[in-house]
Amino acid sequence: MLGRLREHLLSQSIRNKLLLTAIACVLLPAAISLLTYNALTQEAVQRQAMSNAQDSLQLVNGSVTGLFKSMLNIANYIQVDADMNSYFKIINAGGSVSSEPYAAFVQEKNILEQLESLTVIGDKSYVTVLLTNGKTYTNYSTSDYNPVKLTREPWFWELDKLRGFQSYWVATRPTVFSMEKLDNPYQISVARTLRLDNGEIYGYIIVTVMENQVNAIFDRLSAGQEVMLVDRSNRILSHKDRNRIGQELEYQFPEHGGSAGSAVMKAGEAQYLVADQFIAFNDWRLVSVQPYKQAAVNISSIFKRVFLFQLVSFFFFLLLLITLLRAFTKPLVILGKVTAAVQTGNLDVRSGIRGQDEIGRLGFLFDQMLDRVKQMLAEVSETQARKRKAELRMLQAQINPHFLFNVLNSIRMKAMRGGDQDSAKMIGSLSRLLRMTITNENDDIHLHEEIDLITCYVELMNLRQKEEVELKLDITSEAFMIQVPRFFLQPIVENAIIHGLGQSRGMIAVRAVKLDGAFELSVEDDGNGMNEEELDQLRRSIHTYHDGILHGREELRSRFSGIGLPNVMERMRMVFGDGFRMDVRSRQGNGTQIVMRIPERGKASDV
Template sequence: MWNRVRDLLVPSSSFRFKVMFISIICLVIPATFTLFIYNYLTKDTIKEQAHSNANRELSIANEYVERLLEDMMYITNFIQVDAEMNTILKRKIKSTESQTSQQKYEQFLDDSKIIKTLENITLVGGKSYVTILLENGISYTNYSNYELNPKDIYSEDWFKQLNKTKGYETVWISSQPTMFKSEKPINPYQISVARTLRDESLNIYGYVIVTIMENKINQIFENMNGKEEMILLDSSNQIISHTNDDRVGEKFKYSDQLTENSSNIFEISRKDYLIAEQKISFTDWKLVSLIPYKQATNKINTIFNKVVAFQVVFFTIFLFLMTYFLRSITKPIVRLGNVADLVQKGNLNIRSHIQGKDEIGRLSSSFDQMLNTINKMIQDITATQERKRKAELDMLQAQINPHFLFNVLNSIRMKVMVKGDKESANMISSLSKLLRMTIAKDKEIITFQEEVQIVLDFINIMNMRQKEKVDVEITIQEAANLIMIPRFILQPIIENSIIHGLNQSAGKIIVNAEMTENEVIIIIEDNGGGMDEQTLSQLKRKLIHSHTLDNNTSKNNKGFSSIGISNVYERMFMTFGKEFKMDINSELEKGTQVIMSIPKGGRRPNVQSNAS
């Protein structure tokens, strides 16, 4: 699966293309992940910044709106607490229709003072309409009765709330249709604040109403530099002021989902808007701003887009530089590849001749050296093959000598038999067999049965050499005859028994071989002179360490008896490994016993017979 994906991503093409492709992938993937992570990590920060900006703009607008409403409150407070104004108004409550000329004159002066005071009361940035209504029906305004008959205010629904207020509470009246004739054509809505006038006993003796046109707040919204949509809401979330007069009086449903002085993102007409809300002090009104979320994050997104653009520019520059440098770096590799193609076609005399101390230079130098070595090896192999051919011819010629010797011995045996000397003929036959087995190089591993025959031929020759004969008793379990062992394993032990154990005198040698469940046990024992404990211990130590010692001396000696028991142990150990065991038991004047244990599975897998 991975190989298929790799082949799709990195097609089988030049090394230069693969390096460039992988480099671009290794650059694009981290850059893409970096932008993704940057966008993910800054998403909340951008959102917080947008909320902060919206609240800051809203705070500025809120400050202007509160200042305008505070000025309206100031007028009501002034009329409520001004001593001279209160004295005059209370006196007007107590006035009667029957007055003296002096009283009428004083009343005229009082009325003039009140009217002048009301006319001097103005709001920052525009006109306000002030109305004072007394319980006895007297009213004072800073406007003419043509604009509005003050008594019409008594019929307004909100006027009933004034009598329900306690103490010096105020009633804020949200946008109502304009009552003033001159304002109606240009300002369809008005906003008012009203409060009661009370004496020392908190009894109501009058009312004061301050009214401004809704467009005064609308102008504040329009003068804001931002592109936010500002809305002033009352306690029931109805729109009091909006840049679009048609929206006044509508219910703004999203305010219910906001907590006081908070902001959040809402989907309106499949478009995300950031809505912020702040409470107006000393009222239950609140100011709300709406701005498209994309517009709120426009500056930050512009920065992000610039970062992406810079990365694209830098990536393009890097791509050109990388292409240039990669062409320079991979040029020796391309040349080496071309040389390798020519070598593949059979041109072994070409060389890359690329110099350098870097990896490519060392590789090219090694490649050239390898070609030199290959040429030399070809020359050496050619010479070796020539020598081998000559050696094979010599070997064929040398094979004539052993065969000639065997033929001569066989002829002698036949002549001896003709003369009736069977003993000598048997001796010659045993010698011929033993000599043939010694010279044969193609039978390093033989069966146990063949090894027993070697022992019989050897004992036959030895009995003819010495005056006193040695009796041999051989008992072999039938299954043990087929096990494979190195040749000349029993013969050296028998030779040691005859020469060292029996001192070439008469005696008896017993050979037993039997197969158990896991191994083959071979026992060779004689009734000779035996060994003392010290000699036996030295011999055992020699056997233990024999396979780690160099045995060149045994390889250079001639004859059968020189192979030695140590050589037997070493060869068996090399053939069967650690599973082969050999032990020697001996007592003076009682004889010697050699016990060998061979694993039933046979020789180790890495040991091969030349005959195979």
């Protein structure tokens, strides 16, 4: 079936192929995207619902934290106020702030007024300062509740473990204040210790608020969520339903490092969105519970409307795509008919398609191509004729060097027949040198070919001067095969013969060896050498050579060729880069040595 479908598609016109391909490329990804979008909608809805729940719970957390912070501020004030602490210490020690009873009464009244003023603004708080000698100070009437009873509470002796500004948060307990029990059956407290400089406890601070002040915040800010305050053991501390206080929360949250968390949990047949956030001052946390459908209903409806809009838009733009593709591909249909006519041999047909887009330019160029076909046929014939002439000139260029070599060989044979062996040998060496120089078209040659060149050169020089120069070669097999520029050794050997040896008898040694990713090649003569001043000038000239000009002193020209060594340096640097090194070593009366470091091709050059 796939084979038949493939054959059917291949038999269609380019126009139909483009239409089918465009529809497939739009339809398949769009269908997959819509299905994927629909599948991921639930996940997106859940994430957004969790985010909304966290945002709402964050508002509640801020208000509850503010309430608890105000309780801590009261305790902080009493704990750090110097006058109040001095008074409490004196009273706890059994002393009196004044020997006069009235002054002592006034001082005590001032302390009570300070405690009362701490809760004038904001939510009502019950403040108790209980000294270890049994003396108490409160902002409420002791007839409403005797604060000494606090020492009988099971949590009271936990306060002895506190240090500094540490606080002990007392979980929700039945209200002890008789005036509050009817309307506010539960209370929440925070306690701290008052200590002497030696760390001994001399009193306690207990700040209490009604639990209703907490669940009132839940009703004001929760917006349809069921919000509660729970402790670390999941026991409910505050809830708008008083009957839930003290019960254990049925949802078990995974540990999430004390940060905010959200999850969708199942209870019975229904799903609930549960979010929690920790209170900053203790190990309690706020938990909100909301039916998941209720939390997600508004967000889900938005996703459904977006899905419907995408579906309608898809079909509309699909129809628009088909219409535009038919209009855009109409010139291609015309071009197809024109090419069919050209195939039959009709070179006079033209498409007439014009425009600024690619198809318009294609039609124009196609018509222009047909106009040039006849002209091109004539141009091809003319090109073939020129090609034949070029081939003849190339053959002639190849004949000229061979003619020169043949004439030199004829002269050499004639000199030999005439008994002039020296002339014959010189002509033979020159012929070999020219042949190696002219016939090889490559710029780079192997080192062994360069050695052959300088060998012929030394032979020629020995024939033209009175005393012979001995050429010694010490080259490893690896070095023989390295690629080097043609004729780079000849200027160095020429300097050694003419200037180093002074065209007298002597020895020139050429050595090459491989050392650590490079080849060291040296040319050494046993001539007169140079003094330090001449050596320094030569070294500077090698590194200051530019555009074929030697920037050294004129007397150097009497010792070495004006452009020989600098030219070699420049050529080798162009081929091998900065990895190439050249050094000149010489001493007066002990000869001269040119040492070159040639990096291997493909190796990183040294810096």
